[in-house]
Amino acid sequence: MWKKIRVSILLVILLIVAVNAWRDMNQDWTKPVIVLLHPVNADGSEVTQAYIQQLSAVDMIEAQDYILSQSQQLRGNPVQIYFQLGRQINQLAPKVPETGSMADTIIWSLKFRYYAWRQQESADGRPGVTLYLNYYDPKQTKLLKHSVALQRGKIGSVNLFASGRHSGSNKVVMLHELMHTFGATDKYSMQTGQPVFPEGYAAPDQQPLFPQKRAELMGGYIPLSNQKSITPSKLEDTMISTLTAQEMGWLK
Numbered sequence: 143m144w145k146k147i148r149v150s151i152l153l154v155i156l157l158i159v160a161v162n163a164w165r166d167m168n169q170d171w172t173k174p175v176i177v178l179l180h181p182v183n184a185d186g187s188e189v190t191q192a193y194i195q196q197l198s199a200v201d202m203i204e205a206q207d208y209i210l211s212q213s214q215q216l217r218g219n220p221v222q223i224y225f226q227l228g229r230q231i232n233q234l235a236p237k238v239p240e241t242g243s244m245a246d247t248i249i250w251s252l253k254f255r256y257y258a259w260r261q262q263e264s265a266d267g268r269p270g271v272t273l274y275l276n277y278y279d280p281k282q283t284k285l286l287k288h289s290v291a292l293q294r295g296k297i298g299s300v301n302l303f304a305s306g307r308h309s310g311s312n313k314v315v316m317l318h319e320l321m322h323t324f325g326a327t328d329k330y331s332m333q334t335g336q337p338v339f340p341e342g343y344a345a346p347d348q349q350p351l352f353p354q355k356r357a358e359l360m361g362g363y364i365p366l367s368n369q370k371s372i373t374p375s376k377l378e379d380t381m382i383s384t385l386t387a388q389e390m391g392w393l394k
């Protein structure tokens with residue numbers, strides 16, 4: 143009797159896990175998606191705190207409109223993604239392992255999901271995606287570490303500059319990570335950091351090929367030559383390719 147009950151409970155838990163995983167891997171684009179943004183004062187500085195304090199939902203309209211227009215072009219009807227500014231969080235997400243070994247990565251992803259679960263508040267409702275925006279004062283931090291996002295769990299830890307001058311490139315980084323949570327893959331080389339041809343290029347058929355004018359969002363950079371590329375400074379300098387749209391399930 144008790145054994146049967148135990149087995150049934152276990153089966154129900156497994157079923158819930160499986161359903162959640164399936165849902166994370168198959169976004170329903172007929173419904174609006176809420177993306178909750180939690181700012182984090184990553185360097186603990188006053189400059190960063192002042193920047194976080196003046197953030198508002200209005201800043202996110204540009205990113206919302208970008209997704210509307212890109213998805214409209216790609217699939218004929220737009221997908222609706224709404225950004226919500228959540229409360230500030232004081233604790234940084236667990237550090238990404240430097241080594242990149244399989245075991246370290248698995249342990250890190252579990253830690254990150256535990257972190258997200260602990261930060262969750264019932265008042266926040268149930269967002270489709272949660273991004274932790276770690277802000278750094280550009281005077282103290284010249285180079286940001288890589289941002290990361292998980293499709294399973296729909297969470298991302300995004301490193302950004304606490305400065306209005308960087309608000310354009312911040313949005314590019316944020317949307318790149320957001321697309322990861324929907325299943326889009328990187329289209330730049332991990333070795334060289336250069337966009338991969340042709341899938342990482344906004345206009346792979348352009349003649350002459352260089353310089354490219356825009357970046358493919360998952361390619362990450364605007365290629366100026368075979369070896370050189372630059373970071374897009376605003377969303378208008380990027381686009382979403384058909385391949386990236388397919389990976390996210392925007393196209394059938």
Ligand SMILES: [Zn+2]
Nearest residue numbers: 318322327328
């Ligand atoms: Zn990426």
